Amino acid sequence: xxSYIVKRIIRMIPQVFLISILAFIIIQLPPGDYxxxxxxxxxxxxxxxxxxxxxxxxxMYGLDRPMYEQYLKWITNIVFxxxxxxxxxxxxxxxxxxxxxxxxxxxxxxFSAVFTWVVALPIGIFVAVKQYSIADYFFTLLGFIGxxxxxxxLAMVVMYVSYTQFxxxxxxxxxxxxxxxxxxxxxxxxxxxxxxxxxxxLGINGTAGLIRTMRATMLDELRKQYVLxxxxxxxxxxxxxxxxxxxxxxxPFISTIGWLLPWFFSGGTVVEIVLNLPTAGPALWRAxxxxxxxxxxxxxxxxxxxxxxxxxxxxxxLAVVDPRVRFGSLEGQ
Amino acid sequence: MLGNSVLVEIKNLRTYFHLPEGTVRxxxxxDLTVRRGHTxxxxxxxGCGKSVTALSLLRLVPSPGRIEGGEILFYRTVEEAxxxxxxxxxxxxxKLEPNGREMRSIRGNQISMVFQEPMxxxxxxxxxxxxxxxxxxxxxxxxxxxxxxxxxxxxxxxxLPKPRQALDDYPFQLSGGMRQRAVIAMALCCxxxxxxxxxxxxxxDVTTEAQILDLMRExxxxxxxxxxxxxxxxxxxxxxxxxVAVMYLGKVVELTDxxxxxxxxxxxxxxxxxxxxxxxxxxxxxxxxxxxxxTIEGMVPDPYSVLPGCTFHPRCPERIPDVCDRVEPxxxxxxxxxxxxxxLYSSP
Ligand SMILES: Nc1ncnc2c1ncn2[C@@H]1O[C@H](COP(=O)(O)OP(=O)(O)OP(=O)(O)O)[C@@H](O)[C@H]1O
Ligand SMILES: [Mg+2]
Numbered sequence: 001x002x003s004y005i006v007k008r009i010i011r012m013i014p015q016v017f018l019i020s021i022l023a024f025i026i027i028q029l030p031p032g033d034y035x036x037x038x039x040x041x042x043x044x045x046x047x048x049x050x051x052x053x054x055x056x057x058x059x060m061y062g063l064d065r066p067m068y069e070q071y072l073k074w075i076t077n078i079v080f081x082x083x084x085x086x087x088x089x090x091x092x093x094x095x096x097x098x099x100x101x102x103x104x105x106x107x108x109x110x111f112s113a114v115f116t117w118v119v120a121l122p123i124g125i126f127v128a129v130k131q132y133s134i135a136d137y138f139f140t141l142l143g144f145i146g147x148x149x150x151x152x153x154l155a156m157v158v159m160y161v162s163y164t165q166f167x168x169x170x171x172x173x174x175x176x177x178x179x180x181x182x183x184x185x186x187x188x189x190x191x192x193x194x195x196x197x198x199x200x201x202l203g204i205n206g207t208a209g210l211i212r213t214m215r216a217t218m219l220d221e222l223r224k225q226y227v228l229x230x231x232x233x234x235x236x237x238x239x240x241x242x243x244x245x246x247x248x249x250x251x252p253f254i255s256t257i258g259w260l261l262p263w264f265f266s267g268g269t270v271v272e273i274v275l276n277l278p279t280a281g282p283a284l285w286r287a288x289x290x291x292x293x294x295x296x297x298x299x300x301x302x303x304x305x306x307x308x309x310x311x312x313x314x315x316x317x318l319a320v321v322d323p324r325v326r327f328g329s330l331e332g333q
Numbered sequence: 334m335l336g337n338s339v340l341v342e343i344k345n346l347r348t349y350f351h352l353p354e355g356t357v358r359x360x361x362x363x364d365l366t367v368r369r370g371h372t373x374x375x376x377x378x379x380g381c382g383k384s385v386t387a388l389s390l391l392r393l394v395p396s397p398g399r400i401e402g403g404e405i406l407f408y409r410t411v412e413e414a415x416x417x418x419x420x421x422x423x424x425x426x427x428k429l430e431p432n433g434r435e436m437r438s439i440r441g442n443q444i445s446m447v448f449q450e451p452m453x454x455x456x457x458x459x460x461x462x463x464x465x466x467x468x469x470x471x472x473x474x475x476x477x478x479x480x481x482x483x484x485x486x487x488x489x490x491x492x493l494p495k496p497r498q499a500l501d502d503y504p505f506q507l508s509g510g511m512r513q514r515a516v517i518a519m520a521l522c523c524x525x526x527x528x529x530x531x532x533x534x535x536x537x538d539v540t541t542e543a544q545i546l547d548l549m550r551e552x553x554x555x556x557x558x559x560x561x562x563x564x565x566x567x568x569x570x571x572x573x574x575x576x577v578a579v580m581y582l583g584k585v586v587e588l589t590d591x592x593x594x595x596x597x598x599x600x601x602x603x604x605x606x607x608x609x610x611x612x613x614x615x616x617x618x619x620x621x622x623x624x625x626x627x628t629i630e631g632m633v634p635d636p637y638s639v640l641p642g643c644t645f646h647p648r649c650p651e652r653i654p655d656v657c658d659r660v661e662p663x664x665x666x667x668x669x670x671x672x673x674x675x676x677l678y679s680s681p
Contacts, residue, residue, distance in 0.1 A: 224453060224456075225448060225449075225450050225453040225454050226453060226454055226455060226456045228393065228395075228448060229448060229454045229455075229516075230456075231393055231440075232391055232393060232440055232441055232445065232446045232448075233440065233441035233445075233467065233468040233471065233519075234437040234438060234439070234440035234441035234442060234468070234471055234472065235437070235441075235467070235471065236432070236437065237432055243459075243467075244456050247456060247458050247459065248456070248457075248458060321458065322458050323457075323458060323503045324457055324458070324503075324505060327503070327505075327506070
């Protein structure tokens with residue numbers, strides 16, 4: 001097991017390395033960049049005093065050097081000093097911009113994932129056991145609606161309904177009065193009152209999909225001989241379900257960790273923009289639009305790394321629950 | 334001879350599947366008796382209701398199947414502390430709640446089953462040991478460690494090499510024959526009064542099959558358990574069973590001891606079945622030419638149809654016109670312990 005984990009982690013290093021190169025190339029691809037544009041604008045308006053400052057940045061990040069040197073400088077700064085560069089849009093370091101927002105992003109992504117699993121697991125098992133019952137049809141319909149309605153539309157509907165019907169303004173993560181205050185218990189409670197909306201909205205799409213997956217795999221497993229054998233042992237029906245078919249049907253659930261994290265991280269951006277959340281997604285999206293290269297590059301790098309970490313976690317968990325993965329044999333029964 | 338020695342008595346059992354296409358009368362009025370410590374063989378063509386009979390006994394008939402009527406009397410012994418003789422009480426399994434506490438306490442404990450397709454009887458993601466000890470701790474008041482001991486003992490009894498190590502193995506690490514032994518051990522570890530074996534050796538090669546059959550007989554003697562052995566292999570029946578029930582389309586058409594079955598079979602279906610097994614002597618007398626196997630004429634009728642009269646009459650070479658296709662034959666006892674369901678033998 002330990003050797004499997006070590007091997008798996010070692011395999012991740014070249015992955016992340018490749019991602020970083022790709023991220024760097026992608027942000028260099030479009031012609032022009034924020035800095036030259038900014039310099040041009042400054043020159044035209046005849047302001048010179050900032051230019052000294054900007055020349056300092058150019059030197060510091062090697063913007064006048066060849067590409068590979070720029071890359072090396074960029075990546076060594078990140079790896080050794082956690083310095084992601086400077087964002088010209090915000091006039092701050094990228095780390096500052098991301099750090100203040102990343103916490104919320106991760107919290108929302110994590111809780112959306114938890115929400116998805118907690119809701120989809122029991123419902124998926126239930127509708128498989130009660131195949132073709134009214135409950136099955138009900139959740140199937142609900143699931144298709146959940147799959148078909150895009151998150152941002154759902155967000156807008158929620159905002160509209162809660163404002164027109166209840167006079168409550170949904171959006172942001174804090175009420176106006178807490179926005180600029182330091183952390184306190186009251187502010188935390190206020191956060192809880194707001195954060196569930198993006199969690200549920202982001203979770204619903206994934207939940208609908210996972211219910212379908214769970215139902216399908218459970219139906220497959222329920223037909224297997226070992227379920228009948230388990231019943232013939234005299235186990236109660238609940239124990240039969242949890243110890244046998246669910247043990248295998250859980251595998252696709254674990255695999256979802258691989259894509260759920262990055263999906264919530266990047267796929268949630270549109271919803272977050274609509275809901276006006278102080279999360280990383282919208283800021284990074286704006287960076288991409290404005291060719292704010294260090295911020296945009298960091299965005300691609302971080303999402304890519306999250307994908308790699310997600311699949312690492314799900315691979316390790318899969319190996320924990322399924323010995324066939326551990327022994328490298330999927331021949332199975 | 335009956336009385337105390339009876340373990341299970343099935344009377345007029347009917348198990349139907351209500352499908353949108355119609356009703357499948359998988360078991361349609363079966364009478365069977367299993368005696369303590371004896372082996373009852375059940376033979377018949379594929380689809381005649383052997384497995385459904387066994388599943389009905391354990392109350393594990395999958396929906397939309399249902400027991401429509403009949404009795405499954407289980408004469409169970411209640412061993413009382415101090416009492417020198419065990420008391421017997423009768424319980425009708427057909428009346429129990431299929432997933433109720435009482436039925437579950439019998440399942441896997443006093444009646445256990447080895448299923449068709451033993452290869453997939455174990456879930457691949459749990460160790461063999463955990464799947465065996467589970468049934469022990471469920472029915473016996475023992476600790477996890479004691480259960481492991483019992484399981485290891487039982488694996489040794491079924492002659493699994495390195496039983497203790499096998500406990501921590503996963504099913505895919507064992508060979509087919511080893512898995513089959515583990516499955517049998519799992520069914521035996523609560524020392525059941527009745528073991529239902531539903532073609533437990535179909536997936537195995539002949540040598541392994543012979544070993545497993547020997548093993549089952551040996552353990553049967555040691556534990557004094559009864560076996561209900563389901564198969565379409567008459568050779569295996571000859572080796573294993575004392576009494577044999579021949580089933581056709583959900584009904585028992587002939588019930589007799591194994592000697593009589595092979596020496597003087599009465600029902601036309603039984604005789605046809607016996608003719609359809611390849612015989613070594615045939616091959617020899619024909620001078621090495623491949624013997625032509627006799628097959629039973631006609632097709633098994635589709636399972637939804639309800640035939641008037643005897644269900645075998647469309648295929649029967651000896652049918653009596655205007656009788657067999659109109660009147661359902663009753664069961665006649667032609668000799669003690671030998672009964673046939675056929676008009677040819679019904680007393681006028
Ligand atoms: N789950 C089910 N749903 C519908 N019909 C079923 C089901 N299980 C069995 N049957 C029907 O019941 C009848 C008897 O089936 P059963 O499995 O008992 O046959 P069998 O004698 O065990 O045959 P085999 O030797 O092939 O195992 C068949 O006609 C079959 O189609
Ligand atoms: Mg069968």
